[in-house]
Amino acid sequence: MTILLAEPDPAFEPFRLLDRDGSLRDEAAVEPDIAMVEEMHEAMLRARRVDERLLSLQRRGDLGTFAPVKGQEAAQIGSISCIGDEDWFVPSFREMAAALWRGQSLVDLLVATAGWNEGLATRQDARNLPPAIPVASQLPHAVGIAHAGRLRGEESVVLTYFGDGATSEGDFHEALNFASVLNAPVVFFCQNNGWAISTPRARQTGSRTLCQKAHAYGISAAQVDGNDLLAVRAVTREAVRRAREEGRPSMIEALTYRMEVHTTADDPTRYRDDDEVEKWRARDPINRVQALLKARDQIDDEMIAALESQIEDEINKAWDDAKEQIRELEDGVPDAIFDHVFREPTAELDRQRDLFAKLERRDDG
Amino acid sequence: MNDAADKNGMGRESAGNERHGKTMVEAINRALREVMEEDERVVVIGQDVGVDGGVFRVTDGLIDEFGSDRVIDSPLAESAIAGVSIGMALNGLRPVAEMQFSGFSYLAFAQVEGHAARLRWRSRGGLGVPMVVRMPYGAGVRALEHHSESREAFYGHVPGLKTVIPASPRRAHALLHAAIRDPDPVIFMEPKALYRSFREDLPEAPDEAEIGRARIVQQGEALTIIAWGAMLRPVLKAAARLAEEAGEVAEVIDLETIAPIDAPAIADSVSRTGRLLIVTEAPLSYGPAGEVAMRAIEGAFFSLRAPICRVTGWDTHVPFFAREQSYLPSPQRIFDAARELLKH
Numbered sequence: 166m167t168i169l170l171a172e173p174d175p176a177f178e179p180f181r182l183l184d185r186d187g188s189l190r191d192e193a194a195v196e197p198d199i200a201m202v203e204e205m206h207e208a209m210l211r212a213r214r215v216d217e218r219l220l221s222l223q224r225r226g227d228l229g230t231f232a233p234v235k236g237q238e239a240a241q242i243g244s245i246s247c248i249g250d251e252d253w254f255v256p257s258f259r260e261m262a263a264a265l266w267r268g269q270s271l272v273d274l275l276v277a278t279a280g281w282n283e284g285l286a287t288r289q290d291a292r293n294l295p296p297a298i299p300v301a302s303q304l305p306h307a308v309g310i311a312h313a314g315r316l317r318g319e320e321s322v323v324l325t326y327f328g329d330g331a332t333s334e335g336d337f338h339e340a341l342n343f344a345s346v347l348n349a350p351v352v353f354f355c356q357n358n359g360w361a362i363s364t365p366r367a368r369q370t371g372s373r374t375l376c377q378k379a380h381a382y383g384i385s386a387a388q389v390d391g392n393d394l395l396a397v398r399a400v401t402r403e404a405v406r407r408a409r410e411e412g413r414p415s416m417i418e419a420l421t422y423r424m425e426v427h428t429t430a431d432d433p434t435r436y437r438d439d440d441e442v443e444k445w446r447a448r449d450p451i452n453r454v455q456a457l458l459k460a461r462d463q464i465d466d467e468m469i470a471a472l473e474s475q476i477e478d479e480i481n482k483a484w485d486d487a488k489e490q491i492r493e494l495e496d497g498v499p500d501a502i503f504d505h506v507f508r509e510p511t512a513e514l515d516r517q518r519d520l521f522a523k524l525e526r527r528d529d530g
Numbered sequence: 531m532n533d534a535a536d537k538n539g540m541g542r543e544s545a546g547n548e549r550h551g552k553t554m555v556e557a558i559n560r561a562l563r564e565v566m567e568e569d570e571r572v573v574v575i576g577q578d579v580g581v582d583g584g585v586f587r588v589t590d591g592l593i594d595e596f597g598s599d600r601v602i603d604s605p606l607a608e609s610a611i612a613g614v615s616i617g618m619a620l621n622g623l624r625p626v627a628e629m630q631f632s633g634f635s636y637l638a639f640a641q642v643e644g645h646a647a648r649l650r651w652r653s654r655g656g657l658g659v660p661m662v663v664r665m666p667y668g669a670g671v672r673a674l675e676h677h678s679e680s681r682e683a684f685y686g687h688v689p690g691l692k693t694v695i696p697a698s699p700r701r702a703h704a705l706l707h708a709a710i711r712d713p714d715p716v717i718f719m720e721p722k723a724l725y726r727s728f729r730e731d732l733p734e735a736p737d738e739a740e741i742g743r744a745r746i747v748q749q750g751e752a753l754t755i756i757a758w759g760a761m762l763r764p765v766l767k768a769a770a771r772l773a774e775e776a777g778e779v780a781e782v783i784d785l786e787t788i789a790p791i792d793a794p795a796i797a798d799s800v801s802r803t804g805r806l807l808i809v810t811e812a813p814l815s816y817g818p819a820g821e822v823a824m825r826a827i828e829g830a831f832f833s834l835r836a837p838i839c840r841v842t843g844w845d846t847h848v849p850f851f852a853r854e855q856s857y858l859p860s861p862q863r864i865f866d867a868a869r870e871l872l873k874h
Contacts, residue, residue: 506689
C-alpha cells in the first residue's frame, strides 16, 4: 500500500501584460484604453510626488509617522480603478494612492498625518473606510460590508487591501473563510511588497505563493505582476466582475516592492541590501507605464514635466491649506478630544470634559 | 424562595413543573424576536445560533422565522464574528453577535477594542458601529474551564464601549431592547447562572431601560450593597437575613450598566447610608468593585462611616466545578461582611 501525502502544488505564474520596456506582450490581445492609462499614469505620478513630499515634511518635523507607498503605485491604481462609487474601498494603512483615487482630499491627508484626528473625518455617504492600522483587522469588515450589501439587495463589491505579512494573521484566514462560506462579493487584494517591516517574504510563510492560501478556503486566486499597471487592472476587473455578477470572493496577489521604509520610524538598512532595492528600481511601475505611453506617442518628456509641475502646485496649495487648517485647530477648543467617543456624550464624559476645560483655563492663566 | 427577591422584581424560583413566567433564556429570545420583527436591519450571527438555536437555546427558532441570511450560523472564529459584524454595522445593519462563552471572546477582543469601539471616534462621527455582542459569562453552572469567568472589567475599561449585565429575565428583555436600539457598540453580558434559575412574567412592551443607569432594587438606610448579574440573588438573600436577624435594612443597588458607570447613583445612595459593600464574582484586584468603591469615595467621602468593603471572587482562576462555590461570594460571606460594616 502506498500512502500518498499530496505535495502543496499550485504553481502560479504571475500574470503580465506590459514588459519592463513598456512593450505590450502577446497576452494583451487588445490595445489598452489609452485615455484610461493616461488618467492612471497621472494618479500614479501624483501619489509618488505626494509620498515624497510627505516624507520630506516628516523628516523636517512637520508631519508624524506614516507608511510610504513608493513602488506600489501600479498595484494600487490598477486595482482601485476597477471599482465605482457604489463599491467599497477597505484599506490597510499604506493605500494612499488608492485613497487619493477614491477622492481622499490631500489637505485632509496632510492634516491627519500632522497628528490631527480631524483629517480622518469621514463623509457618511462615502464608501471608503479610514486606514486600519492593526494588520489584517480590516479584512473581516470587508466581508461584513459585502454581506450587508447583498442582504440589502445591492450589487456593490468590496475591494480590500492588505500586505504579505497580513496573510499570517488569523483575521486574514478567518475573513477568507467567512467570505467563502457567505458568498461575499469581496476582492481580497494582497500587495506582496516583499517585506513585513524586517521580515522577508520567505520567512513569512512556507507557502510557495500567498495566493494559494485562498484555495484552502475554496476561493479563486491569481498572481499578478504588481508593477504592471495593465495586468493589475485586467486581473482586478475580472475579480470585480466575478464578485458583482456571481457573488463570489477572490484573492489577488500582486508582486511588488516597498521601495521606501516600512514607516518613517523604520530603518531598512538594518535588514535589507541596497542591491535588492536597486534591482526593483529598474522595475519601477511609473517608468513602465511612461514607456508605454511614449511608445504610443501619447506623452513626451515635456508633457511629463508639465504634469509634474502641475502636481507640485497642487501639493503646495494643499500644504498651505493644511497649515491654515492646523493653525485653526491649534487655536480651537482643545476639548475636541472628547468628541465622538459615542454618538451622544455620556454624563461621565461631560463631567471629564468640564474638568478638562477648568484645567485648561488654569494652564492659560 | 426569598421574600425580598420576590417583592423587588427579582422573580421567583422555578418550582417543579410550574411554568410561570419566562426564564432569562426565553426573555432574551423574545427580545431578539421582537426586535427582528420590527427592524429588518437586525441580524444575529454566531456559532450554532441558527439550526441549533444556540448552545443555551437563546436563539431558538429564530432561523425558522427570519431565515439563514439574518440568522447566520458562522464558522468557528470569534474574531471574524466580531469583525464581520462591524462590517455589517458599517453598511446599515444592526448585528447582534454571539460569543458562545465570554471566555472565548478574547479572540475577538482586538476587533472590539481596535475597531468597534473606535470607528465612530476615528471617523469623527462619520461612521458608527451599532452592534451588540452578547456573551454568557460567570460561574455557578458546573462548566468546564474557560466557561465561568467574569471579565466585565476588560470591556468596561475600553472607551467607546457600553457594557451591560441584566440580573433577571425582565431586565434582560428590557436591556437587550435598549442595547440593540443604541447607536454605539454594546457588550451584553448574560449571567448564565441565571439563564434558567428563575422565571418572571414579561410585560407586553419591554420595561424602560436606560443604559448608564443603576437600579435601586430595595431601599434601605443601614448600608448600601451594590451588585449585578448573578450576585444580586445572594445579596438579596443576605439582605433579607440581615433584616430578619439584625433589623437592619440594606439599600440594594443593581449596577446593571458596568460602563458608563452611574456614579451619581452610587454617590447618592452612599451619602444616605454611609456604608458601602460591593459584591462581584470578578477577581478582587483591579476589578470592577474597585471602580465602584472609588466612585463612592469621590462622591460621598465625607458621608462614609466605615471603610468600604468588597466581597468578590478570589484572585485565582475559577476552580473546576467541584469547588466553584468556594470561589463565589456566598450569602454567608455577604452577610458577614455586612455585619462587620454595621459595627462601625
